[in-house]
Amino acid sequence: MVQEPLFPELPDCAPTQAPVPIVPTRPGQARLYKPVRNQVEMMMRDLDSLLPEDHLARAVWAFVERLDLSAFYVPIKAIEGEPGRPATDPQALVALWVYAIADGVGKARHLDRLCHEHDAYRWLRGGVPINYHMLADFRVEHGPALDDLLTRILAAMAAGGLVDLGRVCQDGVRVRASAGAASFRREARLKQFLAQAQAQVSRLAGELAAELEGDAVAIEGPSRRQEAARLRAARERQERVERALAELPAVQGAKKTEEERQQARASVTDPEARVMKMPDGGFRPAYNVQLASQLNNQVIVGVSVTNRGTDGAEAPPMLEQVKERNGATPSDYLIDGGEATLRTIEELSRGGVKVYAPTKPPRGNKRDQAEPRPTDTLAVADWRVRMGTEEGKAIYRERGMGECVNARMRQHGLYQFVVRGLPKVTCVVLWMVIAHNLLRWMALTS
Numbered sequence: 001m002v003q004e005p006l007f008p009e010l011p012d013c014a015p016t017q018a019p020v021p022i023v024p025t026r027p028g029q030a031r032l033y034k035p036v037r038n039q040v041e042m043m044m045r046d047l048d049s050l051l052p053e054d055h056l057a058r059a060v061w062a063f064v065e066r067l068d069l070s071a072f073y074v075p076i077k078a079i080e081g082e083p084g085r086p087a088t089d090p091q092a093l094v095a096l097w098v099y100a101i102a103d104g105v106g107k108a109r110h111l112d113r114l115c116h117e118h119d120a121y122r123w124l125r126g127g128v129p130i131n132y133h134m135l136a137d138f139r140v141e142h143g144p145a146l147d148d149l150l151t152r153i154l155a156a157m158a159a160g161g162l163v164d165l166g167r168v169c170q171d172g173v174r175v176r177a178s179a180g181a182a183s184f185r186r187e188a189r190l191k192q193f194l195a196q197a198q199a200q201v202s203r204l205a206g207e208l209a210a211e212l213e214g215d216a217v218a219i220e221g222p223s224r225r226q227e228a229a230r231l232r233a234a235r236e237r238q239e240r241v242e243r244a245l246a247e248l249p250a251v252q253g254a255k256k257t258e259e260e261r262q263q264a265r266a267s268v269t270d271p272e273a274r275v276m277k278m279p280d281g282g283f284r285p286a287y288n289v290q291l292a293s294q295l296n297n298q299v300i301v302g303v304s305v306t307n308r309g310t311d312g313a314e315a316p317p318m319l320e321q322v323k324e325r326n327g328a329t330p331s332d333y334l335i336d337g338g339e340a341t342l343r344t345i346e347e348l349s350r351g352g353v354k355v356y357a358p359t360k361p362p363r364g365n366k367r368d369q370a371e372p373r374p375t376d377t378l379a380v381a382d383w384r385v386r387m388g389t390e391e392g393k394a395i396y397r398e399r400g401m402g403e404c405v406n407a408r409m410r411q412h413g414l415y416q417f418v419v420r421g422l423p424k425v426t427c428v429v430l431w432m433v434i435a436h437n438l439l440r441w442m443a444l445t446s
Helices: 056-065 090-102 108-117 119-125 132-140 143-159 187-213 224-253 258-262 315-326 342-348 378-387 390-397 400-411 422-445
Strands: 167-176 274-277 283-294 300-306 332-334 354-356
Touching: 056 090, 056 119, 056 422, 090 108, 090 119, 090 132, 090 422, 108 119, 108 132, 132 422, 143 315, 143 422, 167 300, 167 315, 167 400, 187 224, 283 315, 283 400, 283 422, 300 315, 300 422, 315 342, 332 390, 342 378, 354 378, 354 390, 378 390, 400 422
Parallel strands: 167 332, 332 354
Antiparallel strands: 167 283, 274 283, 283 300
């Protein structure tokens, strides 16, 4: 049966020749959506709609709102009823730095850029005036307030049952300072630098004073502002050299021989930094950061920063700080071999604290490592016997949790300091510890 066409009156549309091959589309032929950047858009949105309800920035702000930050408001001179421009709320600055450290941001310029570009930081900022000078100064100008804030956070966590000083571990880490090895000079060279710096300051001060009085008119050359900046830089260099000379006796006092004392050097970049042996075996300018952490919850309960290159005397003052800051005494205290001197064991054992630290094998292996020596005190003898038991060894293996705390602090930026001087370095470490403890607080209560 032959099927009739549906519309016989229409002409046949069947192709009479081979199809034309498709030519690849060229840019001038394609229909595209191209960027138009001068188109005016009306965007109706607020900062609060930028972040989801479960964002970390909201959690940080909620915890910061619960903190007593009254000490950060004391230096503010702009008050109601008096002239002056309003200041940026310290609560916003605290929240920004805590969130930045948790995010691995450790530089004020980087944080300033994020406050203008990143939605989470813009939300925390809330439209208040921000610049990197303000952020950098705020980070290092509130040492006592930061120390008190850490104590208050620990007290609040203890009230909620999150801090238990049953077993505490202390561990130290040497962190690279913001100074180069070439900045360390001996006393003779430092005195030469000081004379040169004083001469430069006198010359620049005289030139600036003569220009201000009209005795010298510079047709070509730096402006008065540039001259003042050069004078300020010269005075700062002179102050650094003077501080390096002032630190030199402390460096010499740490040396054992007279020859080493004569070769002692101090840095003209960061006078309080010291050359220390680093974990990789090299020697570089650094600071010694000591952390005491609770093992079961990994909450940091004590922190100190020194420029001593050895850990032999760091444990007793840290234990006293832990007692004072937390209002309780740990029952077990774990330290590493560098901190476990006989004098340290004796001091830590006072007050009923059990010390867990590795013992050194006797010379010649003539006696058991856990066997007390004839010259041992009662506390040292108990420590040797304790570390010879399987229970003592099992407890000391828990010290690995303290290494986890150090690893977390590395993630927060504790690998090289970008500020100089022991007070500023201590402030930076306190910020990291506060951010770490707030994150632990959130994790333990979620």
